[in-house]
Amino acid sequence: MKKSYSIALIKPFWSNVKAELTKMPKVFFLDLGLKNSLIDDFRGIHERLDKGHYFENILWRELILRHGIDEVNYRRTAQDNEVDFIVNEKIAYEAKFSENLIAKSKYTLFRENYPNIPLEFITFDTVLEKIILEK
Numbered sequence: 001m002k003k004s005y006s007i008a009l010i011k012p013f014w015s016n017v018k019a020e021l022t023k024m025p026k027v028f029f030l031d032l033g034l035k036n037s038l039i040d041d042f043r044g045i046h047e048r049l050d051k052g053h054y055f056e057n058i059l060w061r062e063l064i065l066r067h068g069i070d071e072v073n074y075r076r077t078a079q080d081n082e083v084d085f086i087v088n089e090k091i092a093y094e095a096k097f098s099e100n101l102i103a104k105s106k107y108t109l110f111r112e113n114y115p116n117i118p119l120e121f122i123t124f125d126t127v128l129e130k131i132i133l134e135k
Contacts, residue, residue: 006031010060013073013086026074028060045124055124056084056095062127063087075110083110083119092119099123 009025029035035057036042045051063072067087075092076082085093092110096102102121110119 006034008064008069010069011073013075013089024076028057030061032057032061051124052095052097052101055097055127059093059095059122059127060085063093077109081106081109083107086117090117092117094119094121095123096121097124099125 007027007029009027011025032054035054039050041048041050045054048054060072063085071088073086073089074082074084075086083092084095087093092114094102094107099121102123104121107119110117
């Protein structure tokens with residue numbers, strides 16, 4: 001599916017923090033219509049069981065259009081702490097479908113290990129204003 005440009009793999013971001021997993025790429029769909037077809041779910045995003053993952057895929061597509069596919073990474077530690085996107089090693093984004101799902105204390109380790117990379121939370125309700133402001 002990668003050769004047909006239906007999916008893409010993004011590489012993990014890592015430095016010398018040895019707890020990080022560095023060999024497991026994350027899979028995203030370039031064609032969300034194909035994803036919908038494969039899982040037979042064409043409902044609106046608010047009605048979907050996978051709305052968090054779906055929203056994350058939408059945000060990823062926007063980020064790669066703006067910055068290039070090789071400039072967008074993710075970070076996951078062996079303890080399964082994850083930051084969804086790190087762009088150009090300069091800014092990090094965590095995608096949550098709604099604001100009540102954000103637990104800022106969960107990202108303390110990331111902030112301690114990467115104090116020069118600001119972390120922003122993007123929700124479904126705020127993504128449009130974020131996209132408009134960055135253009």
